[in-house]
Amino acid sequence: MPELPEVQTVLDGVQSVLNGRVLAGLESYYPGTVILDPELSDDAFPSRLDKATRRGKYMLFQLDSGVTMIVHLRMTGKLVYDSQAMETHKHERARILLEGGEAIRFIDPRTFGKITLLKSENLEYYMPKLGPEPLSEEFDANYLHLILAGRSAPIKNLLLDQRLIAGLGNIYVCELLFRAKVRPQRPGKSISRKESRLMVKHAKAVLQEAIKVGGTSISDFRRIDDKTGEFQNFLQVYQQKECPKGHALENIRLGGRSSFYCPVCQR
DNA sequence: CAATGATCCTGTCCGC
């Protein structure tokens, strides 16, 4: 489900829910969903939220007990706020307990999502090495051109590699490649400096537009308040039949993922 | 190191 704009949308929602509230605990209902740092202190809870941040598709909740909670939604994870959470939902894998019976449910049918609770000073050990944030200044034409040099893999696969750029996923890569008029199967090293500049520009634009409207709600993505995002209404190629100019789109598989592109507009 | 494919799971959709 969630790429950078969706994760940012969820993070903003969770932050407003947690603001001023006391976190009482974390319950796990499915083996492997919750990961606990062996060095975790016993007094992780009760605590309050110090700071909520996003790194790529990871949400980081820094608690004032010296503990950090990392949430990754992977494909189908959702966070759902309930003012009175009683029986567990069918796909509820974990629950963040708040004071007074309130809770944030972690719903995840495919069980790929993870919540990690760790001593804040061990954060580096628990976070993978990620590339720059696509919305940061560090991600510019120079950087992109540099990491593409000498690479024979398709540009789409490289843009999805979180070690190179952190936060892009299948939907937004399809969209930015269309806007930059670059075919997804082009080898990284074949991308010109000019095309690198266009891809950077359009990556930032498409992400910012999506954040502005609360992300893309394909299938069942929801904000924590259960509202849908709106960016699915602005997709130009992902899961579409034709491009805005009316050309029939191709859908090929790259790295095991469906890749929509326009054979006329993209070169 | 780079590239590719399999894998972790469950639900949904499509064709027969």
Next chain:
DNA sequence: TGCGGACAGGATCATT
């Protein structure tokens, strides 16, 4: 209606 197969927004591990 039922069944089998393909597919799904992600990341990691093994293999070549």
